[in-house]
Amino acid sequence: VVKAAVIGIPDPKWGESVLAAVVLRPAASADDAALDAHCRDRIAGYKRPRTYQFMEVLPRVPSTNKVDKRALRAPFWQGQGRQVS
Numbered sequence: 001v002v003k004a005a006v007i008g009i010p011d012p013k014w015g016e017s018v019l020a021a022v023v024l025r026p027a028a029s030a031d032d033a034a035l036d037a038h039c040r041d042r043i044a045g046y047k048r049p050r051t052y053q054f055m056e057v058l059p060r061v062p063s064t065n066k067v068d069k070r071a072l073r074a075p076f077w078q079g080q081g082r083q084v085s
Helices: 032-040 069-077
Strands: 003-011 015-023 051-055
Touching (some): 003 069
């Protein structure tokens, strides 16, 4: 993993669940099970991502070069009655 960002996405049971957006190193491979096994030993259960999304690049805010979490969250919260900013 080169970079990762964690966001909350809608969950019908809990309201929100944790998703990790992950960028892998070039020519590297990983799957949900491998990342979950890695996180299981290091992160408390309620903090551990339930879903992993593999991406080529993470969106950035041009002015600060920080990860644009609004852009990451937008597709998941579109059409939901409640929005997270």
